[in-house]
Amino acid sequence: MNKVYDNKAWLLILPMLALVAFSAIIPLMTVVNYSVQDVFDANTRFFTGTEWFVQMLNDPALQSALLRQFAFSLTVLCIEVPLGIGIALLMPKKGWQASAVLILVTLPLLIPWNVVGSIWQIFTRGDIGLMGWGLRELGYEYNITRSAVDAWGTIIIMDVWHWTPLIALLCYSGLRSIPEAYYQAARIDRASRWAVFRFIQLPKLTNVLVIGVLLRFMHSFMIYAEPFVLTGGGPGSSTTFLSQSLTTMAIGQQDLGPSAAFSLIYFLIILLVSWVFYTAIMNMQKDKEGGA
């Protein structure tokens, strides 16, 4: 079959390209410019070369923030993805129950980050918060401002509460798109519930899960407002994630050069992980199609 390639349609994305140039490309170029200079004001600036990069890469506080960030992102992914799939499998398929459950499940997604932080801040207070007070009454000395374990646990539960619905929602829509014939065939084969999940539902969910995991990774890697409101990065620096370190540096101390260098490193990490992940999943699919 002879395919005729007509690339004229690419011209249609030109307006979008112009928009992206102003919203992303030019600002990013400015960041690159700042990262090699020490800028005081419009007229006073010094070229520093790679100095900021050397400083940022060897900063122990940033290195530990990076490790914490990875630990956090991996933890929430490991909890949210299986949990989201589980919830999606349990959700009713039709009738008014389906709509009702859908709304209930999606509710946390509608709450802004800062508000989520405030809700949990109050929820976990020892004197008036239901969770904080309840845990204390049960005999556990729960205090997110003193114990790093408590702070970590709470931030993870908060993120799971806020974002598992996204995975559940994506999986739910993925599950709905599986034709009934697949299930009928499975029943004829007397396939077990597990076999149906493993060989019908999970493969059909791959696409939505790729999107879900990518979104969740990027979101959680850039998390800022929720832990900032909840713990302020403490106790000590035990819940200070990358974006908060960056904000402290860029806004608090006005160190534009170092924070530009740091932003670029941050950006490169997100770019690499997202690309590796996307490529890996896409190739898995290609192999499967090639083999079948």
Added chain:
Amino acid sequence: MEWMVWTLPTTVFFSVIAAMLAGMTVWEVVQPTVERKGFLPISTTRGDRLFIGLLSAAYLHLMVVGFTPLSIWWALAGSVLWLLVLIRWG
């Protein structure tokens, strides 16, 4: 463009990137890329290999600058060599 606080190195950097993209476009028009499998574990198009090359060049520069006493020019030389190898055999 003064507000963007350009310096000579960053100007050269972005000009080279822009030239690369323009060059790749011309190359694509003259001779469209074919997806193939080289020494990389995945099959790639020419543009994929350029992206991989640039991304790994960024990391190479960071590693060399941050954790070795070597000059950044070694990183640049290594990256150019790596990019050429990648485009040809990757």
